[in-house]
Amino acid sequence: MIDLYYWPTPNGHKITIFLEEAGLEYTIHPVDISAGDQFKPSFLAISPNNRMPAIIDPSPTTGEGPFPVFESGAILMYLAEKTGSFLPSDLRGRFDVMQWLMWQMGGLGPMAGQNHHFVRYAPEPVPYAIERYVNETNRLYGVLDRRLEGRDWVADEYSIADMAIYPWIVPHEAQRQNLDDFPNLKRWFSAMQKRPAVIRAYEKGTPWSSRPAVTEEGKKLLFGQKAGK
Numbered sequence: 001m002i003d004l005y006y007w008p009t010p011n012g013h014k015i016t017i018f019l020e021e022a023g024l025e026y027t028i029h030p031v032d033i034s035a036g037d038q039f040k041p042s043f044l045a046i047s048p049n050n051r052m053p054a055i056i057d058p059s060p061t062t063g064e065g066p067f068p069v070f071e072s073g074a075i076l077m078y079l080a081e082k083t084g085s086f087l088p089s090d091l092r093g094r095f096d097v098m099q100w101l102m103w104q105m106g107g108l109g110p111m112a113g114q115n116h117h118f119v120r121y122a123p124e125p126v127p128y129a130i131e132r133y134v135n136e137t138n139r140l141y142g143v144l145d146r147r148l149e150g151r152d153w154v155a156d157e158y159s160i161a162d163m164a165i166y167p168w169i170v171p172h173e174a175q176r177q178n179l180d181d182f183p184n185l186k187r188w189f190s191a192m193q194k195r196p197a198v199i200r201a202y203e204k205g206t207p208w209s210s211r212p213a214v215t216e217e218g219k220k221l222l223f224g225q226k227a228g229k
């Protein structure tokens with residue numbers, strides 16, 4: 001039984017998608033990032049970057065006691081290795097997936113994250129920042145659209161790359177992107193939306209996702225962080 005430290009945000013959804021796809025049993029421990037749960041010492045012991053998601057695998061295949069993992073990309077890689085699924089074992093296939101996972105972790109996630117910040121949460125409009133991150137999100141959508149031309153999934157088979165990318169495309173309207181401009185991406189998005197495991201994963205978040213993602217109090221906690229807190 002995997003312990004999942006989770007809040008229903010794009011990075012959180014990646015992991016419930018994997019767990020549902022793989023049929024692994026898991027317990028959700030909500031980490032209300034608007035209420036400051038991510039700063040609790042018990043959580044920092046698992047995730048020193050005070051970010052969710054994180055997991056603890058109580059029974060890793062090495063058998064050396066519970067194993068904690070933070071960073072959603074690392075969690076996906078860990079779970080893929082543990083289960084032998086959604087990550088090819090041959091070198092080319094493996095790194096075809098890994099490069100798109102890294103593209104999401106280093107590109108789409110951070111850029112769309114800044115897009116969300118300046119479009120939705122900044123206390124006053126900063127036109128330069130909005131244009132910069134909406135444009136960069138648009139460029140990345142274009143890269144993904146070209147990759148998906150003539151293929152069903154981001155790599156040859158459905159993989160952890162699809163699982164990592166999808167939750168960052170779900171808020172495309174809020175990111176000021178129009179999927180009609182990206183026909184291959186739109187087709188892939190629709191196929192992802194229909195997967196039963198993806199539907200179940202999003203349903204798992206509903207007890208918490210009906211609340212506002214970030215409250216006014218939460219904004220102070222989330223957007224004023226410095227070293228030493």
Ligand SMILES: N[C@@H](CCC(=O)N[C@@H](CS)C(=O)NCC(=O)O)C(=O)O
Binds near residue numbers: 051071
């Ligand atoms: N690179 C990290 C990013 C995780 C992340 O940014 N999580 C956000 C929610 S999506 C969070 O926990 N924020 C809490 C905070 O900013 O204190 C990952 O992919 O796991």
